[in-house]
Amino acid sequence: MNFQDELTKRTEETEKTIRSYLPAEEGFARTMAQAMNYSMLAGGKRLRPMLISETYGLFGGKEETVKPFMAGIEMIHTHSLIHDDLPALDNDDYRRGRLTTHKVYGEAMGVLSGVALLNYAYETMFQAFSLTEEPDRVIRALRVISEKTGIYGMLGGQSVDVENDGKPLEKEILDYIYKNKTSALIEAAMMTGAILAGADEQEVSVVEEAAENIGLAFQIQDDILDVTSTVEELGKPIHSDEKNNKVTYVTLFGTEKASAQVEELSKKAIDLLKSLNKNNEFLYLLIEKLINRRK
Numbered sequence: 307m308n309f310q311d312e313l314t315k316r317t318e319e320t321e322k323t324i325r326s327y328l329p330a331e332e333g334f335a336r337t338m339a340q341a342m343n344y345s346m347l348a349g350g351k352r353l354r355p356m357l358i359s360e361t362y363g364l365f366g367g368k369e370e371t372v373k374p375f376m377a378g379i380e381m382i383h384t385h386s387l388i389h390d391d392l393p394a395l396d397n398d399d400y401r402r403g404r405l406t407t408h409k410v411y412g413e414a415m416g417v418l419s420g421v422a423l424l425n426y427a428y429e430t431m432f433q434a435f436s437l438t439e440e441p442d443r444v445i446r447a448l449r450v451i452s453e454k455t456g457i458y459g460m461l462g463g464q465s466v467d468v469e470n471d472g473k474p475l476e477k478e479i480l481d482y483i484y485k486n487k488t489s490a491l492i493e494a495a496m497m498t499g500a501i502l503a504g505a506d507e508q509e510v511s512v513v514e515e516a517a518e519n520i521g522l523a524f525q526i527q528d529d530i531l532d533v534t535s536t537v538e539e540l541g542k543p544i545h546s547d548e549k550n551n552k553v554t555y556v557t558l559f560g561t562e563k564a565s566a567q568v569e570e571l572s573k574k575a576i577d578l579l580k581s582l583n584k585n586n587e588f589l590y591l592l593i594e595k596l597i598n599r600r601k
Contacts, residue, residue: 361499489521
């Protein structure tokens with residue numbers, strides 16, 4: 307398999323799916339729809355929708371049910387980026403090589419378009435009911451996504467991150483932030499793919515553990531890139547953690563030990579997925595490439 311060709315093909319398919327569910331830019335609220343779409347169409351790896359799709363395929367899923375969830379999870383992720391960039395949080399001017407949403411549409415519209423995307427994600431995912439003969443699976447998937455996104459998941463992780471901004475942190479609280487702010491949505495993506503395809507509870511549990519490791523490795527690699535990459539390569543400001551006095555794996559352990567953690571976590575994740583005795587070579591390669599990325 308030529309991984310790069312496959313990645314290009316699947317990214318294009320994912321992009322097409324996402325675009326098909328975006329809000330129409332019309333009526334009195336068109337500015338908010340434009341701000342939502344500006345953020346949604348800023349590019350990016352489309353990691354979470356691709357992980358839903360590939361995990362769905364890993365368990366033999368063949369329906370269209372997965373598509374509203376692919377779009378929905380990217381909306382949830384994009385909402386978190388819009389809010390992360392706001393002056394009240396990270397105060398970043400650039401994301402994915404272009405101006406952040408609040409710099410283009412103003413701070414108020416940045417806040418509103420982020421909230422609107424979070425809500426629109428659920429409006430989108432509810433469309434899966436009309437595409438399946440297994441509505442119970444859709445209900446289970448929605449439950450997982452809502453829990454992993456809320457106070458006991460992504461938003462909880464963000465709140466603890468904001469609350470401790472610039473303070474000295476122990477590894478325990480940093481892990482809590484990473485496991486919730488980053489891993490939770492990756493767990494939601496992969497668990498959703500498995501649930502929609504009919505995986506049993508034990509299989510979903512294995513997928514959840516693998517996804518937690520992937521999310522942790524992904525975030526630690528992000529810490530490393532903030533120190534070792536360039537603005538051109540990364541498409542956003544570097545040394546922003548240092549600027550915001552953020553404690554990261556790099557500040558706690560140094561680049562070398564942080565890199566070793568990335569390796570260990572990614573190996574554990576792939577070993578867990580392979581223990582399911584199902585094959586999706588592209589998924590394993592995707593995880594390896596994303597965790598060891600340069601941007």
